Amino acid sequence: MKKRFAAPRRMSPSAGLLITSMADVFMILLVFMLKSYSTSLSTLTASAATRLPLAISETPVKDAIKIEVSRGQILVDQKRAVTLDGFTTARGPGAIREGVSRLLAAERSRGEGPATGSALVLLADEKAPYDTLAPIFTAAAETGFVDVQLVVVRRE
Amino acid sequence: MSANSPGEGAQEVDLNLAPIIDCFTVILTYLLASTSFLSLAALDTAVGVRDAATAAANAEPALEFQLLESGALRMRWNPSDEPPLEWSPRAGERMADNSAMRAAIRKARTRNPLLGEAVVSAEGRVPYGRLIDLVEALKPAFSRVILAEAP
Numbered sequence: 001m002k003k004r005f006a007a008p009r010r011m012s013p014s015a016g017l018l019i020t021s022m023a024d025v026f027m028i029l030l031v032f033m034l035k036s037y038s039t040s041l042s043t044l045t046a047s048a049a050t051r052l053p054l055a056i057s058e059t060p061v062k063d064a065i066k067i068e069v070s071r072g073q074i075l076v077d078q079k080r081a082v083t084l085d086g087f088t089t090a091r092g093p094g095a096i097r098e099g100v101s102r103l104l105a106a107e108r109s110r111g112e113g114p115a116t117g118s119a120l121v122l123l124a125d126e127k128a129p130y131d132t133l134a135p136i137f138t139a140a141a142e143t144g145f146v147d148v149q150l151v152v153v154r155r156e
Numbered sequence: 157m158s159a160n161s162p163g164e165g166a167q168e169v170d171l172n173l174a175p176i177i178d179c180f181t182v183i184l185t186y187l188l189a190s191t192s193f194l195s196l197a198a199l200d201t202a203v204g205v206r207d208a209a210t211a212a213a214n215a216e217p218a219l220e221f222q223l224l225e226s227g228a229l230r231m232r233w234n235p236s237d238e239p240p241l242e243w244s245p246r247a248g249e250r251m252a253d254n255s256a257m258r259a260a261i262r263k264a265r266t267r268n269p270l271l272g273e274a275v276v277s278a279e280g281r282v283p284y285g286r287l288i289d290l291v292e293a294l295k296p297a298f299s300r301v302i303l304a305e306a307p
Contacts, residue, residue, distance in 0.1 A: 019173040019174065019177060020173065022177060023173055023176060023177055023180070026177060026180040026181070026184065027180070029184055030180055030183060030184055030187075033184060033187040033188065033191060034187065036191060036193075044196060052194075052196070053284060053285040053288040053289075055197070055199060055288050055289070055291075055292040056252075056292060057197040057198060057199050057292070057295075058197060059197055059198045059199065059200060060197065060198065061196055061197065061198045062198070069284075121198070124284045125284065126283060126284055126285035126288070127283050127284065127285065128283065128284040129280060129281045129282065129283060129284075130223075130277075130278035130279065130280055130281070130282045130283075130284070130287065131280035131281065133284060133287070134277075134305045137203040137303050137304075137305070138203075138305060140203050141203045141204050145203075146202055146203055146204065147200065147201075147202060148200075148201050148202065148203050148303065149198035149199070149200055149201075150198060150199040150201060150288060150291065151196055151197075151198055152196070152197055152198070152199060152288055152292075153194050153195065153196060153197075154195040154196065154197040
């Protein structure tokens with residue numbers, strides 16, 4: 001018996017993309033992103049080279065002047081205080097203290113925003129030696145920033 | 157004229173979704189690029205300029221912890237003439253899990269129930285990761301953790 005097959009239907013070359021479902025997906029992604037964006041402190045991001053240490057803490061990070069210590073530099077609110085070579089400088093801890101102190105004092109003299117408080121946020125690489133960090137603590141204390149928040153990646 | 161048929165002046169409105177999708181794509185890309193997916197938290201500490209004279213004048217006793225480059229942890233009372241305690245955590249052990257340290261803190265608290273401050277310092281080459289490990293272990297036991305220069 002001869003079997004008859006129906007010829008496959010050809011897709012119309014003008015078949016349209018389903019924009020409505022795509023808009024739905026985008027809308028869901030957008031809501032998710034906006035929610036996670038609003039719950040995190042958007043300005044607080046360490047540079048890619050900085051590897052923050054892990055710790056268990058539920059304390060949220062406050063908005064304050066940010067000091068970042070990476071292998072190559074120390075930044076105070078995105079301004080370079082000291083250039084480092086592998087977390088150290090040939091000019092010694094005095095140069096770190098002086099550089100950080102100068103920028104913190106400049107922030108303090110501006111007298112607006114977080115600079116009016118006593119809080120600092122420290123984002124330091126987990127390998128940064130205490131020799132590099134101690135002068136930062138001293139500079140912070142000297143300029144009146146006595147509450148230091150050590151930023152960590154939350155350990156689950 | 158039938159009730160279902162549109163009036164003569166009626167126009168069929170069709171929402172143009174393509175530009176909306178374009179806007180969404182731009183916003184989404186911006187958010188993806190600027191959002192950090194790491195969950196950040198903070199450990200609250202205090203800093204203070206400390207020297208021998210200030211320490212001697214400080215009437216309130218505090219426990220001092222010092223991280224040594226050898227990997228050991230030293231603990232002593234300030235002010236006190238007692239010899240410091242020193243112990244080394246096992247390789248890979250977190251300070252918070254160190255039973256010797258927990259026992260020492262418990263003993264210190266029995267001796268002085270009002271003890272609220274821990275002063276933390278480290279030798280020069282001790283990495284920040286170890287300092288964080290110690291601060292994390294001390295936070296639940298003390299109301300205030302002070303970061304100090306190495307004595």
